[in-house]
Amino acid sequence: MPREDDQxxxxxxxxxxxxxxxxxxxxxxxxxxxxxxxxxxxxxAFTSALAEWPVNxxxxxxxxxxxxxxxxxxxxxxxxxxxGTAVSDHLQLLAAEWEARASEAxxxxxxxxxxxxxxxxxxxxxxIRAPLILQTILGFDAQAIGSAFLVSPAAMGQRLARxxxxxxxxxxxxxxxxxTDMRARLGAVLEAVYATYTEGWSDPTGAVVRLRDLAEExxxxxxxxxxxxxxxxxxxxxxxxxxxxxARRGARRDLAGEFxxxxxxxxxxxxxxxxxxxxxxxxxxxxxxxxxxxxxxxAIQSAHVVRRRTGASDWAAIERLYDGLCAITxxxxxxxxxxxxxxxxxxxxxxxxxxxxPSPGNRLVEYQPYWAARAELxxxxxxxxxxxxxxxxxxxxxxxxxxxxxxxxxxxxxxIPSKV
Amino acid sequence: xxxxxxxxxxxxxQAVATTEQKAATFAAYSAYTEAMTKAGAFVAGSGLQDSTTxxxxxxxxxxxxxxxxxxxxxxxxxxxxxxxxxxxLDDALAWAARCPGAEQGTVEIRPLMIY
Numbered sequence: 001m002p003r004e005d006d007q008x009x010x011x012x013x014x015x016x017x018x019x020x021x022x023x024x025x026x027x028x029x030x031x032x033x034x035x036x037x038x039x040x041x042x043x044x045a046f047t048s049a050l051a052e053w054p055v056n057x058x059x060x061x062x063x064x065x066x067x068x069x070x071x072x073x074x075x076x077x078x079x080x081x082x083x084g085t086a087v088s089d090h091l092q093l094l095a096a097e098w099e100a101r102a103s104e105a106x107x108x109x110x111x112x113x114x115x116x117x118x119x120x121x122x123x124x125x126x127x128i129r130a131p132l133i134l135q136t137i138l139g140f141d142a143q144a145i146g147s148a149f150l151v152s153p154a155a156m157g158q159r160l161a162r163x164x165x166x167x168x169x170x171x172x173x174x175x176x177x178x179x180t181d182m183r184a185r186l187g188a189v190l191e192a193v194y195a196t197y198t199e200g201w202s203d204p205t206g207a208v209v210r211l212r213d214l215a216e217e218x219x220x221x222x223x224x225x226x227x228x229x230x231x232x233x234x235x236x237x238x239x240x241x242x243x244x245x246x247a248r249r250g251a252r253r254d255l256a257g258e259f260x261x262x263x264x265x266x267x268x269x270x271x272x273x274x275x276x277x278x279x280x281x282x283x284x285x286x287x288x289x290x291x292x293x294x295x296x297x298x299a300i301q302s303a304h305v306v307r308r309r310t311g312a313s314d315w316a317a318i319e320r321l322y323d324g325l326c327a328i329t330x331x332x333x334x335x336x337x338x339x340x341x342x343x344x345x346x347x348x349x350x351x352x353x354x355x356x357x358p359s360p361g362n363r364l365v366e367y368q369p370y371w372a373a374r375a376e377l378x379x380x381x382x383x384x385x386x387x388x389x390x391x392x393x394x395x396x397x398x399x400x401x402x403x404x405x406x407x408x409x410x411x412x413x414x415x416i417p418s419k420v
Numbered sequence: 421x422x423x424x425x426x427x428x429x430x431x432x433x434q435a436v437a438t439t440e441q442k443a444a445t446f447a448a449y450s451a452y453t454e455a456m457t458k459a460g461a462f463v464a465g466s467g468l469q470d471s472t473t474x475x476x477x478x479x480x481x482x483x484x485x486x487x488x489x490x491x492x493x494x495x496x497x498x499x500x501x502x503x504x505x506x507x508x509l510d511d512a513l514a515w516a517a518r519c520p521g522a523e524q525g526t527v528e529i530r531p532l533m534i535y
Contacts (some may be wrong), residue, residue: 173508
């Protein structure tokens with residue numbers, strides 16, 4: 001039945017592409033740091049696979065097959081492209097490196113972490129690190145990444161190419177840093193993964209398939225980092241944080257597609273499996289006795305979801321945790337959330353007093369949740385005119401239709417005096 | 421790979437340095453150069469006389485024009501360079517971080533062209 005064979009060979013190729021793309025790019029690029037060349041060679045190898053596997057059957061080790069073909073393509077490309085003495089050096093380097101690796105066969109080493117550290121190297125412009133990781137580890141194209149980060153695909157493509165050029169020409173190493181550099185370097189990798197997650201999170205209805213993928217891919221990267229660096233508390237904290245958020249994904253909209261704020265979400269809609277996993281990760285992170293931003297944010301999520309058992313969020317704990325987060329990050333967003341927690345523990349007036357004032361430095365003037373929180377507190381205190389003004393600002397800044405209509409309803413309700 | 425470490429510093433600040441401070445700077449650079457040499461990283465390097473000694477040449481239409489330097493008027497001027505052999509950028513960055521010039525000014529790291 002050749003038709004079925006066709007299908008299964010294509011399926012295998014697709015599965016390998018999904019599971020092993022970054023692994024193969026990392027191995028191919030490591031000796032010469034030529035990421036773009038590795039990607040081109042691998043894409044040619046996949047094309048060959050789609051032509052050959054349906055005819056001859058898929059090889060026993062699809063990854064090894066792809067690697068062998070891609071290596072030949074890379075050597076050919078170097079021969080075509082380069083002239084002079086550099087070419088022989090380059091080819092010798094490739095041959096030596098790969099021969100050494102071949103003796104380790106059939107085990108294919110996992111260099112993805114080293115590649116991630118190269119992508120998030122301090123010599124790489126911070127804004128391009130997350131896109132670079134998405135492209136090299138997950139195989140996203142510039143089109144997909146550009147639309148996720150609201151940058152034109154052409155501009156994104158150029159910036160990615162520039163960054164890959166820098167890796168190759170400046171000699172940025174493919175290496176997991178040693179203990180002394182680990183903290184600072186891991187921070188950049190985790191930041192890129194979290195940026196990926198938050199991009200995906202911004203699509204609550206899951207309407208944009210690409211963005212939904214982004215959140216899940218970020219979690220996949222988070223799991224990979226935890227598996228490869230089991231001694232890093234910060235990595236556990238980030239994965240826990242992403243899983244808590246992901247668990248509440250479905251609860252952010254009601255059946256009519258209306259926005260549901262965290263306080264009004266039905267815990268029955270939360271994903272218990274993900275929350276349990278997050279709780280386990282958070283307790284592992286806290287065993288390391290080192291506090292960082294992700295761990296604190298995950299702990300805040302934990303204090304929110306405790307509601308699924310007790311019926312109420314632990315606002316006192318949330319307030320304390322935000323104290324810590326404000327101290328560590330000095331973030332205006334954390335200060336806004338802290339004020340919201342204070343409003344729960346000590347009343348709306350105390351919350352309003354704790355709310356930071358917008359200033360040119362903190363950009364709160366264009367931060368929609370800030371104006372929504374302010375409006376909410378003013379409304380609770382019965383200052384309808386000031387509440388309306390703050391609601392108007394929040395409505396004007398809302399990017400999602402569901403959030404806009406939610407705020408418009410709250411504004412209308414705030415005019416009714418009995419609400420106070 | 422080979423990298424050039426370009427050391428920039430504030431000449432005005434150097435001009436008012438005391439004799440002791442200048443001696444300390446010289447000693448720091450000597451020790452740094454010595455350590456680099458022992459590690460096999462040192463290829464070449466030197467300090468430069470200050471930018472008031474700079475002269476620039478341009479020949480836009482084939483005819484050389486000689487002008488008073490430096491090329492760029494700025495507070496921090498190129499003060500010296502090291503040419504080093506390093507395994508990769510991290511290795512070069514480690515040497516740059518140890519350079520006395522990193523404390524006093526700025527060190528720019530540039531990979532050499534590979535022909």
